[in-house]
Amino acid sequence: MKVSIVTVVFNSVSVIEETILSVIYQKNASLEYIVIDGNSTDGTQNIISKYIHHINVFISEPDKGIFDAMNKSLKYVTGEYVIFLNAGDKFVNNHVLSDVFQNYNFDDELIYGDTYFENELGFILQKSNAIYVHNPTKKDLIFKSQGFCHQSLFTKASRLKEILFNLDYPIGADYDTTARIYFTGNRKIRYVKQAISVFDDRFGGASHNKIGVVL
Template sequence: MKKISIVTVCFNCVGTIEQTIKSVISQDYPNLEYIIIDGASQDDTLNIVEKYQDSITKILSEPDKGIFDAMNKSLNYVTGKYVLFMNAGDTFANEHVVSDIFKNYDGDDNLLYGDDYVLNDLGYMKRQAHAIYERPFTIRDLVFKSQGFSHQSLFTKTEQLQRVKFCLDFPLGADYHTTYKVFMTGNHKLKYVGFPISVFDDRNGGASHNGKFMIQIYVERKSMFKYEFSFLDKVILLWKSIRFNSKYYLSKLFPYLISVYRIKNRNYIKQLP
C-alpha cells in the first residue's frame, strides 16, 4: 500500500488540536505518516501534542510566517505518495476514509478530492465537491468561482506539491493558487472519490470563509491569475459586498429568524452518518 501523509499545522490551538490528532491517529489505514508543524505555541498546545508523540511521525515547533509557511516546512519531512493538510480543529469524516480511498487505489492522479461536512452551531451540513478543473474553465472563472472543494478534503501528489509549494504572497488563497499550479504543471489528472473526506469546523470561522475578507480574496485572485477587473466585474464585487453586509446585519438583528431559515434550507444533521 502507498504511504499516505497527513499534516497538521497549528499555533495556540489548545482547544482544538486534540480532536484533530485523535481523528488522524484513529484511521485504520496501515501505512500512514503524521506530521505536526507548530508555530511555537505559547499555550498548552505542545503539551497535548506530546501526549500522542508515539503516534506522530514528526513534531516540529518553531516560529513561522503563517499557515502556508508552516505547510511549506512540512514538505521537507513528508515522504508519502500523497499528502493531505488537516487543520487543527478539523477531522476526518470517519475512521476508514483513508482506507476507502487508497486501499485499492492504483491510479496516478495529481489530485484526489471529495466532499466535506461543515460544522457550526446548527449541526453538520454536507457540501458536495465540484472541482473547477473537471470542466473547461477560463481565467475569469478561476477568479470569481470557487475551486470546488476544501483543502481538508484534498490529497495531493507529494512530488508535485514539493516542486510547486505554497506562495506566501497570498495569505488567504495560497491553497487555491497551489492547487491550480499542481493541476496545470502536472498530468492534468484528478479524481473525485464520491464521499465526504473531512469535517470543517466553522464554529470559529476561517479567514478565507469570512466575508470580511471577501474583497481581499478577489484582489489576491486578480494577482495570482493575472486578471484585470472590468467595470462589470467591479459592479459585481460591489454587489457581493452589499449582499454580505446585509446578511451580516440581518443575522445580528434577527438571529432566530436567520437560524430558522438556515435549518429549513440547508439540510443540517445533528450527527454524522
C-alpha cells in the same frame, strides 16, 4: 501506499486533540503524521506531547503564517500523497484513508472528496465539484471557488514539493497551488464521491480570522 497527514496548529488547545485522534484512529492505512506548531503558548504543546509517540515529525517554532508552515512540512513528507488536516479539522470517520486508497492503481495528481462543515448549528455536507474539470476560463479561476476544500484534497506529494505554496497569497495560496499543479501536470484529478473531512468552521477558518497572515 503511504499517505502523509500534516497538521498546522497555533494556540488551538481546545481543538487540537480531536484532530490528532482522528488521525491516529485511522484503520488499515499506511500513514505518517507531521505536526507543525507555530510555537504555541496556550497549552497546545502539552496536548500534542500526550500523543507524541503517534507523531512521526513534530516541529514547534515561529513561522510566517499557515502556508509557510505547510511549506515547511513538505521537507519531512515521505508519503505518495499528502493531505493537510489543520487544528480543529478531522477525518469524517476512522476508515476514510483505507476507503480511498484500498484499490490504489491510479496516477492522479489530485484526489478530492466532499466536506462536512461544522458550525454552531451542527453539520452541513458540501458536495464537491472541481472547477478544473469544466474547462474554466481565466475569469472563472479568479472569481469562482475551486469547488472543494483543501481538508478533503490529497495531493501527489512530489508535485506539491515542486510547486509549493506562494506566500504572496496569505489567504488563497492553496487555491493558487492546486491550480498550478493541475495546469502544469498530467491534468488527472479524481473525485472519490465520499466525504473525506469535517471542516471546523465553529470559530471561522483562516479566511475569516486571517490566521494565514501571521502565526
